[in-house]
Amino acid sequence: MAKKAGSGGKFGRLARALRWSGALFVSSKLPPRDSLLIVNYHRIGNAEEDLFDPGVFSATAEEFDEQIKFLKRNVDVVTLDEALAFVDGTQKDKARRCRVLITFDDGYLDNYELAHPILRSHGVQGVFFLVTSMVGSNRIPWWDKVSYMMKTGRKRRFSLHYPANLEVDVDRIGMAESLRSVLRLYKRPENTDPARFMREAAEAIQGEEPPTTVRRFLNWDEARQMSREGAAIGSHTHSHNLLSHLGPDRQYEELAKSRAILKEQLGVVADTIAYPVGKKDAFTDETKRIAREVGYRAGFSFYGGANLPGQTSPYDVRRFDIGPDLNRLRLELEIFRLTGHVR
Ligand SMILES: [Zn+2]
Known part of the structure; x- marks a missing residue:
């Protein structure tokens, strides 16, 4: 899961300034920066249509299709193997290239139904990070449960006290911001006792x-088909617990068990793990x-940033979120070309 990108703030001002100054036109004549940019998505679909966490909807199918088309025209969309060769520094082709890798976390059913066919239609490989205990399940992960609870909640104003105090007033700051504040908590x-968090939140919010x-995650048959059709599969742990909350033995179990299950079910060796949530304090x-x-x-982490030659740590490979807006993606790439930074 992740938070949705906003459109204002520093980025919005910079984007407007660039647009007006004509810098976009100028920068498109610059050579590409030698780099690996990794875009991370979660769900594809329409966030308005359900009560689950809108923050994990990365784009609609149409928006995603446009983004992939745009990326194919403007950068080198690479496979996981090519990306790993860049990370290891073992790539044979040393030409300066802006490589982009497309990744998905969590393995929602829409990854199979919408994202995979779109990627296939463009001949682009996606990397899908699966939570092995959730594959094929009807499970409601904590972020979706909190969202559902809040959107059906009888209490519009409530206080939470674990693991810290938080006052929430939905009518004052709106549902989206209220939900983000509870998920941040x-x-x-x-929060070393997630069950206690959910119990106390349920009591305070009084939601349904x-x-x-309903099945919400893609199943093993679907994962096998995706893999046969060219998708790469990685681990997103076995249970999607925040690894930084766990002791070394349980972390080992989460990482080793998921890898063993992927091998057994799909016959693939998972070379990569995407840390749940992926922020700096999540691992x-x-x-x-x-x-x-x-x-x-x-x-793979998920707190933004680009991967540059000689400056990439193999166990903290950076990924970023672009949100649904194609103009934003376009600007993000132009800003990267100019400054060497992505959010
Ligand atoms: Zn996740």
Whole structure:
């Protein structure tokens, strides 16, 4: 899961300034920066249509299709193997290129139904990071459960006290911001008892239980088909717990078990792990050490940033979120070309 990109702030001002100054036109004549940019998506579809977390909807199918078309025209969209060769510094082709890798976290059913066919139609490989305990399940992950609870909640004003105090007033700051504040509270490293968090939140919010009769995650047959049709599969752990909340033994189990299950079910060796949530405080140096020990070639974070030659740490490969807007993606790439930075 992740938060949705906003359109204002520093980025919006910079984008407007660039547009007016004509810098976009000038920069498109610059050579590409030698780099690996990794775009991360979660769900494809229409966030308005359900009560689950809108923050994990990255784009509609139409928006996603436009983004892939745009990327194919403007950068080198690479496969996972090509990306890993860049990370390891073992790539044979040393030409300066702006490489872009497309990744998906969580393995929602829409990844199979919408994202995979779109990628296939463009001949582009996607990397899908699966949570092995959720594959094929009707499970409602915590972020979706919190969203459902809040959108059906009888309480519009409530206080939470674990793992820290938080006052929420939905009518004052709106549902989207209220939901983000509650999810931020959940993700705090002090939340070592997620069951307690959910119990207390349910009491305070008085929302409805989400239906558990609908399958929400792609299943093993679908994953096998995707893999046969060219998709790459990685691990997103076994249970999607925040790794920084776990001791070394449980971290080892999350990383090793998911890798073993992927091998058994799909016959593929997962070279990569995407750390759940992926923010700087969602994994630790210990996590990176364990990832290496378990046999992963690379670990992917998700707090923004580009990967540049000689400056890429294999167990903290950077990924970023672009949101649904094609203009934003276009500007993000232009800003990267000019400054060497992405958000
Ligand atoms: Zn995730």
